[in-house]
Amino acid sequence: MLAAFKKHISNHFPELFSVPIAIAISGGKDSTVLAHLLQHVDIKYDLIHCNFKLRGAESDADQVFVEDLAKKWGCHLYIESFETEKIAKSRGISIQMAARELRYQAFEDIAARHHLQHVLVAHHLDDQLETFLINLGRGAGLHGLTGIRERNGIIARPLLVFNSSQISDFAVENKIDWREDSSNSKTKYVRNQLRHQVIPLLDVALPHLKDNFSNTLQYLKGAELLVEVEVARFRESGTTTTLQGNLEISIEKIKATAQPEAYLFELLKEHHFNLPDALGLLDAANGKSILSGSKRLTKDRKQLVLSTVADRNPIYMEIHPSTERVPLDGYQLEIKNIRTKDPMKHITPAVPSSKVVLDATGLEYPLVLRNWQHGDRMHPFGMKGSKLISDLLTDCKIPSLEREKALVLTSGSTILWLVGFRASQHHKITSSTTSIIEISSDL
Numbered sequence: 125m126l127a128a129f130k131k132h133i134s135n136h137f138p139e140l141f142s143v144p145i146a147i148a149i150s151g152g153k154d155s156t157v158l159a160h161l162l163q164h165v166d167i168k169y170d171l172i173h174c175n176f177k178l179r180g181a182e183s184d185a186d187q188v189f190v191e192d193l194a195k196k197w198g199c200h201l202y203i204e205s206f207e208t209e210k211i212a213k214s215r216g217i218s219i220q221m222a223a224r225e226l227r228y229q230a231f232e233d234i235a236a237r238h239h240l241q242h243v244l245v246a247h248h249l250d251d252q253l254e255t256f257l258i259n260l261g262r263g264a265g266l267h268g269l270t271g272i273r274e275r276n277g278i279i280a281r282p283l284l285v286f287n288s289s290q291i292s293d294f295a296v297e298n299k300i301d302w303r304e305d306s307s308n309s310k311t312k313y314v315r316n317q318l319r320h321q322v323i324p325l326l327d328v329a330l331p332h333l334k335d336n337f338s339n340t341l342q343y344l345k346g347a348e349l350l351v352e353v354e355v356a357r358f359r360e361s362g363t364t365t366t367l368q369g370n371l372e373i374s375i376e377k378i379k380a381t382a383q384p385e386a387y388l389f390e391l392l393k394e395h396h397f398n399l400p401d402a403l404g405l406l407d408a409a410n411g412k413s414i415l416s417g418s419k420r421l422t423k424d425r426k427q428l429v430l431s432t433v434a435d436r437n438p439i440y441m442e443i444h445p446s447t448e449r450v451p452l453d454g455y456q457l458e459i460k461n462i463r464t465k466d467p468m469k470h471i472t473p474a475v476p477s478s479k480v481v482l483d484a485t486g487l488e489y490p491l492v493l494r495n496w497q498h499g500d501r502m503h504p505f506g507m508k509g510s511k512l513i514s515d516l517l518t519d520c521k522i523p524s525l526e527r528e529k530a531l532v533l534t535s536g537s538t539i540l541w542l543v544g545f546r547a548s549q550h551h552k553i554t555s556s557t558t559s560i561i562e563i564s565s566d567l
Contacts, residue, residue, distance in 0.1 A: 125286065125294045130165045136274070137282050143241040145280075146170040146202070148231060149193070151186040151303035154246035156193070157291050158283055160300055162244075163197070170200040172234055172243060176208040176223050179307060186303050202238070204230040220313065228279070235278050242280045247272050250288040253337055254318045265393060266351060270344045287334050355390045363391070371430040375406055375423075392430070395419045402428075411518070411527075424523055439531060442490035443563075450493060452531075457493070457543075460562040467557035479564040480533070480541040482551040487561065488536040493543070496532045502539035503549040513542060520545050533563065 133140060140162075147162070149155040149171050162169055173190040175183050187203065194201035204226075212222035231243040252271040259268035274281050283291070295302065311317045326333055362377035373391060378384050384406070389399055397416040405412060405423045413422035415433065422429045441450055443459060450457040461484065464470065470481050500513040517527045522545070533541040540548045544565050553560065 125290050126161065126164055129161050129282075129286070132285060133165060133167070133282055137280060140167050140242065140244075140280070140282075144170070144239060145242040145244060146172045146234070146238075146240050147244045148172050148174070148227070148246070149190055150174075150305070151189045151193075152305055152308075153295055153300075153302040154248060154283065154288075154291055156300060156302040157295050158244060158246040159193070159197075160298060161294070169244070170202065170238070170240065172202045172204070172231060174223075174227050174230055175203065175205040176226070177205060178208055178219065178223070179305070182306060186305075189303050200238075202234045204234070232278065241278070243278050244280050244282060246283050247281045248283045248286050248288060248291060249334060249338060250319070250323070252284060252341065253323065253334065254315050256337075256341075257318055257322070258314060265389060266344065266348050267393065270348055271341055285338055351390060355387065358387055359391075362387075369432070372424075373428040373430070375426055375428060378428075379406060392421070395430070397421055429523075439493065439495050441493045443493060443533075444490050455565060458564050462560040462562055464558065464560055467553050467560060468555060470560055470562065471553050478544055479562065480547045481553055481560055481562045482540060483553055483557045484551075484559040484561045485557070487551060488538075491540070492534045493531055494534065495528075496530050496542070500532060500539060502532070502542060502546070504542075505547045505549050505552060507549075513539070516542055516546055 145167075147155060147159050147169050149159060150173070159169070159171070171190060171194050173187060175187045177183055191201060191203075193199075206223075206226045208219055208223050208226065211226065212219045215222060217225075234240065235243055255271050256269060259271075262268070272281060272284065273279075274284055294300075308316060309320070311320055358377075358381070362374045364372045366372060371391075373388075378387055381387050385399060385403055388402055392399075392402055395416050397414060397419070401414045402421055405414065405421060405428055408423045410423055410425055413420050415421075418433050420431050420433045422431065437453060439452070443450060445461065447459050449459070462470065467483075496513045498514065501510045502513060502516070503510050504516065513530070513532065514527070517530055522530070530545070531543040532539045533543060535551070538548070538550050540550055541563070
């Protein structure tokens with residue numbers, strides 16, 4: 125294995141010979157063997173050990189074992205200790221997930237403090253197979269089936285092409301001591317069930333599985349690269365990024381592809397939308413949307429719009445007879461009280477309504493400027509009867525993502541103005557009007 129390891133390092137990780145690095149070492153067989161292998165090829169390194177305090181005295185003994193190795197080899201050793209169970213409970217996540225997050229965050233922090241270029245982790249080919257099977261069971265896409273990455277930021281994994289048997293043989297041949305983690309033998313975790321119960325049966329049924337699995341991963345990675353190139357081409361012709369950072373996907377162009385669901389999956393995969401729901405939007409009613417975490421996907425006429433869900437800024441502002449200005453986010457309203465003998469000259473076109481003029485007689489103060497709510501209705505100027513605010517916004521061709529920002533001006537329970545779009549029939553100017561309130565928006 126040593127000769128193969130040295131060749132692999134020289135071909136795939138040549139920088140390890142000349143940059144500051146550390147090994148994430150638990151004291152277990154895999155990470156301890158990795159440390160010995162690097163010594164054999166004359167690569168210098170520091171050590172990082174995480175004590176998750178999950179196995180009592182056994183965890184502390186692992187730490188002592190690593191401390192002795194560091195002293196023996198003359199390595200710098202960085203130790204991080206965590207109350208993992210408490211942290212997992214406080215975050216509402218599993219202990220395994222908490223340990224993983226804590227471990228990789230520790231690697232990032234230690235590397236930054238000590239100017240380390242890489243932290244080496246001892247994942248190997250058997251770990252790849254386990255990850256492949258787990259992701260297969262979850263219905264992962266092509267990216268998930270390509271397994272653990274050889275490089276990911278500062279993390280490097282130089283043992284991924286070697287299997288567990290090769291590592292064990294090297295440890296025995298070189299009389300390497302290591303610590304056994306008793307939790308690895310417990311089958312309450314899915315990964316351990318695969319390791320101890322499923323994969324041994326696969327080895328019997330498919331004796332060349334592990335030998336060929338590495339080739340399979342390379343084929344999958346090649347296919348993934350082709351997909352990435354094709355999706356990049358589609359992004360150029362079929363999508364647009366707006367100034368607000370929204371991604372607009374052409375419905376016509378995505379339907380024209382051979383596999384619309386495949387393209388949509390690739391465009392949206394990092395946001396974890398339910399794919400059938402996303403596909404349903406292609407033929408859904410205008411304005412329909414679905415959510416995934418902080419992202420929203422909306423059918424907006426001839427496109428799907430991917431946007432970030434922002435908490436709507438709640439607005440409720442009172443306008444009194446003495447109010448002259450109402451400052452808003454990025455614009456303002458100006459209010460004028462006018463006494464007139466010629467009211468008709470103050471009338472403005474009903475649409476678009478960047479200004480509203482109202483007969484002040486009988487207005488119920490304070491007027492209120494607020495967010496529109498579902499179910500709000502008004503009597504638009506020039507129309508018979510009332511209409512839902514939501515329908516008016518649609519008639520005005522307001523993009524779905526902008527509609528929730530719309531405001532209304534009310535007097536009591538009456539909506540006087542859909543701000544910036546439509547004025548109401550209520551309190552309209554007549555030839556007998558003598559007192560006017562004029563409100564204009566620079567939106």
